[in-house]
Every structure is written in C-alpha cells, then in structure tokens.
Amino acid sequence: MSFGSPNNPYEKPQNPQNPQQPPQQPGYGYPQQPPQSQQPGYGYPQQAPPGVPPQQGYPQQQGYPQQPGYGYPQAPQVPASAYGYPQQPGYGAQPPYANWGQRFLGTLVDMLVFAVPYILVIVGANAKTAILSVIGGLALLGLAIYQLIIEGKNGQTLGKKALGIRLVRESDGQPLGVGMAFVRRLAHFLDSLACYLGWLWPAWDAKRQTFADKVCSSIVIRTN
Template sequence: MSFGPPNDPYGQPQHPQQGQPGYGYPQQGQPGYGQQAPQGVPPQGYGQPQHPGYPQQPGYPQQGYGYPQQPGYGAQPPYANWGQRFLGTLVDMLVFAVPYALVIIGKDTPALMLVGALALIGLAIWQLIQEGRTGQTVGKKALGIRLVRESDGQPLGVGMAFVRRLAHFLDSLACYLGWLWPAWDAKKQTFADKVCSSIVIRTH
C-alpha cells in the first residue's frame, strides 16, 4: 500500500497549479490582511470617495463646483435701476460740494479759491481712477452698484472710463433724454453706455 500524496480519480496527483496562490494567500496586486495599499493607488470597492487624479467610476456622476456666471457668458446680470443710478450720481455731486463751496467762498480770497480748485481737480481725477479700476465712485459704492464692461463684467479701465465721461454729452442732447433712458431700457443703459458697451450692475 502506498502512502504518497492522494490521487484524483484519474490517477493524477492533486497539486496546486503552478504560479497560483492557494487559499488564504493575498491575490496578486491586492494588499494582504493588515497591509496597506501602496501610495498613489486608489482603494478598491464601491462607495469610496473620489480623489483628484483618479478616474471617475462608471455610474457615479462627478460633482463639480459651480461659479456664478459673469455678464457676457449667458447669465442675466443684475442691472442697476434708474433710481440707484440717480442716487449714486447725487452722492458724487455732494462729495464735490465741499471743494466747490471753497471756490465760491474764496472769490475774494485767492488762496482759498486756489485750494478749492485744486481739491476739485484732485477729487475728479481720483474718482475717475476709482471708477476705471474698480467700477465704483464714492456714490456707486454707497448705492451698491458698479460700472463694468458688458462683454465680460470687468471694470472699464481708466482710459475707457474717461471716454465714457466725454460720451455723456450725448445723454444731454434732446432735453437730457439719454440720462432718463435707463428708466425703460432693457439693459438700463444711457446713450454713453451704449457707445462704450458698458453696463451698471448691482453688487448686492
């Protein structure tokens, strides 16, 4: 009687297939019990969170992070109404009232008149720079509105803001009709805004 390894019914000895791990051994490419997966390899299984750099699993749509659309990209910008624009202009006029008063009062005092004139010029230049770079003068900031390009929602720039100031003479033609135009215009634009492709929007 032989006591060798058991044979199968066809007389072939039972041996594990060469190159195949037996029961209880970790599968090739999978970490064994108590072992950690190599760094850079995503964990296996369902329901694991997605990480940057890993391919999206089929059937699980990847969630994105939306950003508010800017004017010119299909979004409807929140146009400032005529009342907001008017009040913003009124605040800007009140800001200029103090140096202008110095000019009026200083008619008999050349030094005081010079101070008032310099203050007016400096304030006008500062307001123009602020409007060109940020889209807001003192009055626009107080009313929560901003002057931007219609194409991309960015500030006009100092040069274009100056051109828009000059284009306001169109608004004064025909009994100041251009200043009233935002009251019924679809984009709340004056004639100067239409010429310069600018809009005034609400910031909050």
C-alpha cells in the same frame, strides 16, 4: 510501416492522410495563421509573436459619437460667475442691472462730494481770497482724478459704492479701465442732448443703459 522506397531508403515517408502533399514541418517558412474563428475582432489589439510590438486597434470611425472617457477630453462648462457677474438667486446668467433710481442716487452722492471744494472756490471768489479759490480748485481737480481712477479700476465711485452698484463692461463684466472710463465721461454729452433724454433712458431701457453706456458698451449692475 515502410521507411522509404526500395530505390531510395533515405527518402522521407509521405503523409498517409494526404499522399500528394508533404507534411509541414514546424519552424520552417512563415508561421501558420490561426483559423478564422480564432482571429480577434476588428478594433481590438492582436497578439503578436514574441519580439514583435503589438499593433494598435483601428481608430474610431468618423460619424460615431465618442463615449465619455475615450478620445479627446470634453471642454468644461464655464459658470456665469466666471465673467464677473455676481451669482444671485433668480437671475441665472443675466446680470442684475441697476435701476434708474439707484443710478440717480449714486450720481447725487458724487455731486455732494464735489460740493465741499466747489463751495470753497465760490466763497474765495466772492471774498476775493485767492488762497481759498486755489485750495478749492486743487481739491476739485484731485477729487475728479481720484473718482475717475477708482471707477476705471474697480467700477465704483464713492456714490456708486454707497448705493451698492458697479460700472462694468457688457462683454465680460470686468471694470472698464481708466482710459475707457474717461471716454465714457466724455460721451455723456450725448445724454445731455435732446432735453437730457439720455440721462432718463435707463428708466425704460432693457439693459438700463444711457446713450454713453451704449456707445462704450458698458452697464451698471447691482453688487448686493
């Protein structure tokens, strides 16, 4: 084996397998890349040299559905009961509308509640007793305000509560609020037009609504 040429004994020997190409020394220049068969596939993190942070894989291409557990979390399904409607068997997402008979009986109970202070007003006026008329008038006013407040906040007057029905918004099933409940009472004058047709409309309407309910986007549902 020759360790150099005769002219230069310190010359490094050439690679016997490829005399035209000097042997590559480890540690000099850039690191050698692995063969094509050893490179990792696309989408998987590649192994980096020590001290170099690993590169992230390729992001998911557009047009391909995301698998469960990857990417963005899926939005949870909101049950129908979250909108305020009672979940009852056989109804599904459709609210259980109160029929015309239930609404009529609930209104009748409310009228009977107002009958007691109204009788005091009539008796006091006929007997010319001012004290009875004042007591009856204040009782009527206080009862009307009380009925309006509980109907706006809870959706139930005394008559509706006795019949197991509730007044709610059509959009989300929540109570109307005191202000909107007052507007609905004013809108009842539409129900009295044309021979009180609006009061009878819930008997055949698909959502059991009066004209005032349609104007205020309200419905009456059963609670039991």
